[in-house]
Structure formats: structure tokens, C-alpha cells
Amino acid sequence: MTPTALETAGGGLLLAATDDPLAAFGHDPWWVTLIKSVVIFVFLMVCVLMMIMADRKVMGRMQMRHGPNRFGPWGLLQSLADGVKLSLKEDIIPRGVDRTLYIAAPMISAVPAFMTFSVIPIGPEVEIFGLVTPLQLTDLPVAGLMVLAAAAMGVYGIVIGGWASRSPYALLGGLRASAQVISYEIAMAMSFVAVFMYSGTLTTSGIVEAQQPIWFALILFPSFAVYLVTMLGETNRLPFDLAEGEGELVGGFMTEYGSMKYTMFFLAEYVNMLTVGAISVTFFLGGYHAPPPITMVWEGANEGAWPVLWWLLKFMGVMFLFIWARGTVPRIRYDQLMLLGWKVLIPVQLVWITAVAVVRMLVNEGAHPAVTGAVVVGFSVVVVASIIGWNRAVRRQRAAEAAEHTEEMRRMRETAEYGGFPVPPASAPHYGSSVPAEEPRNTPPASTGKREEVTGA
Amino acid sequence: MELYGPIFVLGGIGAAFVVVSMVVGAIAGPKRYNRAKLQAYECGIEPTPQPAGGGRFTIKYYLTAMLFIVFDIEIIFLYPWAVHFDALGVFGLVAMLLFLVNVSIAYAYEWRRGGLEWA
Numbered sequence: 001m002t003p004t005a006l007e008t009a010g011g012g013l014l015l016a017a018t019d020d021p022l023a024a025f026g027h028d029p030w031w032v033t034l035i036k037s038v039v040i041f042v043f044l045m046v047c048v049l050m051m052i053m054a055d056r057k058v059m060g061r062m063q064m065r066h067g068p069n070r071f072g073p074w075g076l077l078q079s080l081a082d083g084v085k086l087s088l089k090e091d092i093i094p095r096g097v098d099r100t101l102y103i104a105a106p107m108i109s110a111v112p113a114f115m116t117f118s119v120i121p122i123g124p125e126v127e128i129f130g131l132v133t134p135l136q137l138t139d140l141p142v143a144g145l146m147v148l149a150a151a152a153m154g155v156y157g158i159v160i161g162g163w164a165s166r167s168p169y170a171l172l173g174g175l176r177a178s179a180q181v182i183s184y185e186i187a188m189a190m191s192f193v194a195v196f197m198y199s200g201t202l203t204t205s206g207i208v209e210a211q212q213p214i215w216f217a218l219i220l221f222p223s224f225a226v227y228l229v230t231m232l233g234e235t236n237r238l239p240f241d242l243a244e245g246e247g248e249l250v251g252g253f254m255t256e257y258g259s260m261k262y263t264m265f266f267l268a269e270y271v272n273m274l275t276v277g278a279i280s281v282t283f284f285l286g287g288y289h290a291p292p293p294i295t296m297v298w299e300g301a302n303e304g305a306w307p308v309l310w311w312l313l314k315f316m317g318v319m320f321l322f323i324w325a326r327g328t329v330p331r332i333r334y335d336q337l338m339l340l341g342w343k344v345l346i347p348v349q350l351v352w353i354t355a356v357a358v359v360r361m362l363v364n365e366g367a368h369p370a371v372t373g374a375v376v377v378g379f380s381v382v383v384v385a386s387i388i389g390w391n392r393a394v395r396r397q398r399a400a401e402a403a404e405h406t407e408e409m410r411r412m413r414e415t416a417e418y419g420g421f422p423v424p425p426a427s428a429p430h431y432g433s434s435v436p437a438e439e440p441r442n443t444p445p446a447s448t449g450k451r452e453e454v455t456g457a
Numbered sequence: 458m459e460l461y462g463p464i465f466v467l468g469g470i471g472a473a474f475v476v477v478s479m480v481v482g483a484i485a486g487p488k489r490y491n492r493a494k495l496q497a498y499e500c501g502i503e504p505t506p507q508p509a510g511g512g513r514f515t516i517k518y519y520l521t522a523m524l525f526i527v528f529d530i531e532i533i534f535l536y537p538w539a540v541h542f543d544a545l546g547v548f549g550l551v552a553m554l555l556f557l558v559n560v561s562i563a564y565a566y567e568w569r570r571g572g573l574e575w576a
Contacts, residue, residue, distance in 0.1 A: 026459030037467045041474070087478065090486040095495040096507065107475050114471030118464045138463040145536065146464070166507045167497035175518050182525040189532045196539040255498055260482025264475055335575035338521075342573045346528070350561060353535070354554065357542070361550045364543060 022203060024125055025139045036137045040117050048270040052079040055323050062327035083263065091259040094165070101164035106257070106264035109157025113271040116150040119143040119204045120278045123288050123307040135288075135308065136205060144202035147279055148189055151234060154272060155181050161265070162253035173252025176242055176334065183338060184233030184240075187345035191227040194220045194356045195283050208287030215292075217284040222352045224284045226345050228321070231276045233341065235269065237322055239329040240337055277318040285314045355379050520572055531560050 028036070053068075053076060060067025069075035093099060123135030140146055155178045162174015196202060198220065199210035210216075217224040233240040249255070254265045281287060288307035295301050301310075332340075358379070362372045497504040538545060538553050567573060 022460065028463075033463045033466055037463065037470050040467060041470045087482045088485055089482075090488065091483040092494060094497055096497065103479075106479070107472065110475045111468055111472045115464055115468045118467045137467060138460050140460050140464075165497070167499070168505055168507075169499065170497075171514065175514055179518050179521045183521060186525060186528040186532065189529070190535075193532070193535050193539045196536060197542045200540060200543060202536070202540055250498065250500070259486055260479045263482070264479065338573070338575045342524075343568065346564070350557060350564075354557060357550055357553070360542065361547060365547065 022139055022141065022205075024134045024205070025136075028133055032131065032133060033137070036133075037118075040137060041114065044114065044117060044271055044274060047274050048267060049079045049083075051270055051274065051319060052082075054319070055326070058320070058323045059327050086263045087260055089259040091261070094167075094256050096166045097256065098164040098166070101160050102256075103261070105157050105161035105164060106261045106268070107157075108160060109154055109268040110264045110271070112150045112153035113268045113275060116147055116275045117278065119146060120275075120282055121205050121208050121287055122311050123305070124302070126305070134205065139203050139205050142202050143204045144192060144196060144207075147204075147275075148185070148192075151188075151272070151275070152182075152185060154268060157265070157268065158253050161257065165253070165256035167256050169250045169255045170253050173249045173255065176249070177236055177253055180236065180240065180242060180337060180341075181234055183341035184230040184345075187226055187341060187349055188230035188234055190346065190349035190353065191223040191230065192283065193349075193353050194223045197356060197360060204282050204287075207283055208289065211286040212289060213292075215284060215286040217286075220284070220356070222348065224280075226349055226352075227280060227284065229340075229345065231280060232322070232325055233337070235272045235276055237273065238326040239331050241331065242334045242337055273322055274319070277315060277322070280318050281311065281314045285318070287311065351383060517575065524567065524572070527560075527563070531556075 056078070057067040057075070067075065068078040071078045071081050093102060118137040119139055121134070121136040121139070125132060125134045158181070159174045159178040162170045162172075162177070165171070165174075195207065195216050198216060199207040201207065201210070207216075232238075236242075251257075254262055257265060288311040289295075290298075290301035290306065290310045300306070355376075359372060359376060362375060497507075499505065534556065535553070538549055542549065
């Protein structure tokens with residue numbers, strides 16, 4: 001290919017990327033932009049309050065109790081009251097902290113969380129009071145990257161907050177949280193590759209349009225499944241809330257924070273949840289379009305303000321998933337968490353991306369359906385066979401390790417030098433027993449010369 | 458720039474809210490000095506003295522961060538290819554599969570050497 005030809009090809013690609021899809025954006029007068037921003041901001045704040053409320057209420061019902069029900073009708077104003085209460089708490093800056101970073105961390109954590117929502121499409125282009133505008137603040141040629149970048153910015157808040165607190169719990173919590181978030185971010189970013197392949201664009205509005213006949217959640221189900229898992233991991237929610245596992249690390253990176261600074265971390269966590277939920281609706285669940293069965297029986301489902309309703313319903317469904325997971329799945333161990341992120345989700349995504357790319361290329365090149373089918377079947381067979389082989393190898397290795405362990409324990413019990421380690425003789429006096437020890441304290445126990453056989457080991 | 462401006466408008470509103478509420482929190486709350494209250498919280502025991510410049514932690518976190526960089530760059534290569542998948546054709550697919558194989562070799566090596574173990 002000559003340089004000129006390459007240039008033309010490159011120019012063509014560039015044109016294809018920036019030409020049409022964003023024509024609707026960037027023409028709003030400044031006051032429309034401002035109104036939209038304020039509306040999105042207020043929507044996010046109300047959503048956070050409602051989400052906290054729903055979290056506690058649904059969790060309560062799942063655990064057969066009522067949840068908060070005192071303040072306001074059905075306790076609906078409880079989280080608002082909590083916010084006011086938090087702002088009236090003493091604003092402590094502990095001694096020895098790095099003051100600048102300590103104060104900056106909640107801001108760094110909260111501000112990027114708000115920004116992602118500017119590229120989330122909530123509805124199509126509508127006409128309000130004679131003004132035609134899309135129900136989306138803006139859209140970028142690189143909106144897909146921007147979403148990931150804003151999600152990653154939150155890590156800075158976490159790690160800086162943990163570091164600046166100068167406290168072991170906060171430091172450990174901050175490190176754990178950042179390691180977890182970056183590990184799950186890789187799997188999350190990989191789950192988008194298949195989506196971009198099918199949509200052919202990084203703009204969020206383009207991705208929503210590309211799902212017009214069928215949702216990506218259905219045709220790219222493995223990507224969606226991995227995204228749902230990473231969504232929980234990325235936002236530090238149960239079952240992946242190791243960063244603030246109360247039993248081990250008190251409050252994680254927020255241990256030393258109080259008053260409004262703590263509230264900002266809390267707010268950032270919930271806004272991040274809303275954001276990843278909205279991304280899953282945009283990238284996988286067809287955005288604001290009505291679900292396919294409804295469009296079949298009712299043609300007007302995608303007109304007027306209805307898309308906003310569909311979007312809200314999908315959004316609330318995903319948000320309910322968060323609470324559902326929290327109420328049902330027990331917290332996992334940290335090494336299991338990293339194992340899932342690095343050794344399960346990433347290989348699954350690597351294989352899946354390869355498979356999707358090969359099959360899509362076969363279809364694009366007009367290969368015979370039989371060839372495509374054979375490739376799909378062959379690929380599935382190879383994958384299943386390697387998983388089974390892998391499982392067998394792991395099981396065999398585990399069995400060998402267990403046998404070795406048993407043998408070692410037996411040898412230890414029977415060898416005199418070990419003194420019956422690790423099992424003490426059954427006759428030894430021990431603490432916590434209601435039966436008083438038989439031997440008086442000062443006389444050494446009579447040696448029988450022969451080790452007693454320990455049973456029940 | 459018309460496309461990117463609104464993001465910063467929204468970010469600005471968020472930042473204003475964060476700053477205002479933190480200032481309000483600092484003003485509205487009571488101020489009662491207490492020596493113990495200003496110590497690092499460690500469940501009631503005397504706080505561990507922290508070395509100047511921050512605490513020390515295990516090298517595992519650095520390894521994770523390095524791995525993250527490797528894989529994130531891989532993803533940055535994957536995205537443009539995925540977006541122009543149809544235009545790049547078979548050549549793009551083969552090139553990207555070779556790249557994926559390369560990355561997978563490094564990944565398998567890392568796994569085998571125990572770089573992914575946390576126990």
C-alpha cells in the first residue's frame with residue numbers, strides 16, 4: 001500500500017468515526033447544557049438517596065425485618081435525615097495525617113463519579129418547547145474510553161485517602177481496594193471489546209442504536225455475565241467488599257474519615273454504583289429502547305417520552321441486582337477475589353474475544369454457514385475439553401497434596417521426636433473445660449515412658 | 458470542544474457541591490478537643506507508630522499494578538481494532554490474534570511463576 005493510499009484509508013476511517021453519529025451533539029445553547037447538567041446532578045442525588053433507602057429496605061425484607069420505617073412516609077426520608085445528621089458531626093482531622101491529601105481524597109473520589117453520567121443516553125432526540133435536543137448531556141467519539149477513565153479516577157481517591165490517613169487499617173484498606181478495582185477493571189474493559197466490535201463505534205448513542213433489533217446482553221451473553229461480576233467488584237460491593245470488610249479492617253480506607261468527608265466517600269460509592277448500572281443498560285440492555293416483545297405489540301413504545309420510562313425501568317432492575325447480590329451472596333476471601341479476577345475472568349474474556357472475532361469475520365467474509373457452524377462447534381469442543389482436562393489435573397494435584405498431608409500428619413503422630421505434634425495427648429489438662437485438671441499444678445505429670453496412642457485425630 | 462465542554466460543566470457542579478458541603482460540614486459541626494479522638498483508630502489500643510513518609514506494605518501490590526499496566530495497554534490496542542473490525546478485515550484479525558497470543562504467553566508465564574498467587 002502506498003503512503004497516499006494509506007493516508008486516504010486512514011482519512012476514510014477517521015471520517016467514518018467522526019462524520020455522522022455525533023451530528024446531534026454539541027449544538028446546545030449554553031443554558032440548555034446548564035439545565036441538563038443540573039437535572040442530571042439532581043437526578044443522581046435523588047437516586048443516591050433512594051438507592052440507600054432501597055438498599056436498607058430490601059435488605060431488611062430479605063432478612064425478615066422492616067428496615068428503617070420511622071422518618072417520613074414508610075421511612076422514605078431516612079437517608080436525607082442521615083445526611084443532615086452527618087453534616088452536623090464534628091469534622092475531625094486526626095493528628096499525623098497528610099492534611100492536603102487527606103482533604104483532597106474525598107473530592108478526588110466524588111467528582112469523577114459524577115462526570116460519567118454526561119455520556120449516558122437517557123432518551124432519543126426529543127422536542128421540548130420547540131427546542132430539539134437529545135436526552136443526553138453530550139457524546140464523544142471516545143465515550144467508551146471516557147467511561148472507563150472516569151471509573152478508574154476513583155481509585156486515586158481511595159488510595160490517597162488510605163495513604164494520607166497514616167493508620168494501618170486505612171493503608172491496608174486503601175491498598176486492597178485499589179488492587180481490587182484495577183484487577184476488575186481489566187476484565188470490565190475486556191468485556192466491552194465484543195460490544196465495540198458489534199457496534200463499530202465508541203459513542204454511547206451509537207452503541208444504543210446498534211442494539212435496535214436485539215440486545216447485546218443476549219447475543220454477547222458471556223461479555224454481559226463478566227460485566228455483571230466486574231460491576232460488583234469495581235464498586236466494592238458485596239460479595240466483593242473486602243476493602244471495608246468490617247470484621248478485619250474496621251472501615252477500610254475511610255476508617256479515619258468522619259462528617260462530610262466520610263459522606264463524600266459514601267456518596268462516591270453510590271454514584272459509582274449508579275454509573276456502572278447505567279453503563280450496563282447502555283452497553284448491554286439496549287439503552288432507552290423498549291424491550292423487543294413490547295415493540296411487537298405496540299408500535300408507539302419508542303415515541304415521545306416513553307424511552308425515558310424504559311430506561312428507568314432497566315436501570316432500576318440493574319440497581320435491584322446490586323441489592324439482591326448483597327442480600328444473597330456471602331463475602332468471599334481476598335485471595336479468592338484476586339483469583340476470580342485474574343485467573344477466571346481474564347482468560348474467559350481472552351477466549352471469548354477470539355471466538356467472537358473469528359466467527360464475526362467468517363460471517364463478514366461470507367463463509368458457508370456449515371463452515372461457520374463447524375468452527376463454532378470445534379471451538380466449543382476444544383474449550384470444553386480443555387476445561388475438563390484442567391479440572392482433572394487440578395483435582396489430581398489436590399488429591400496428591402491431601403494424601404501427602406495425611407501421610408505427614410501420620411508420621412508426625414508416630415515419631416517420638418515430634419512428641420505427638422500437633423495433637424496434644426487426650427489426657428492433658430486444658431483450658432475452658434468444666435472438668436478440673438486431675439494433676440496438682442506443681443507436680444510434673446508422671447511420665448509413663450511410652451507415648452499414648454492418640455485417637456480421634 | 459463543544460462535545461467535551463458539558464462534561465466539565467457537570468464535573469464543575471459536582472465539585473462545587475463537594476466543596477460546599479465539606480465546608481459546611483467543617484463549620485456546622487461542634488469542636489471539642491480530645492486527645493484520644495485525634496489518634497489513629499486501632500480498636501482502642503495505642504496507635505502503632507507510623508514511619509515518616511507512610512507505612513510499608515507488601516510488594517504484591519506493586520506486582521498487581523504492573524500487571525494492570527500490561528493488560529490495560531493490551532486493551533487500549535484492542536479497542537481501535539474492535540471499533541474498525543469490519544474495515545480492517547482478515548489482516549487485522551490475524552494481526553490481532555498474533556498479538557493476543559503474545560500477551561497470553563506472558564500471562565501464562567506470569568501464572569506459572571506464581572505472580573498471580575495471593576495465598
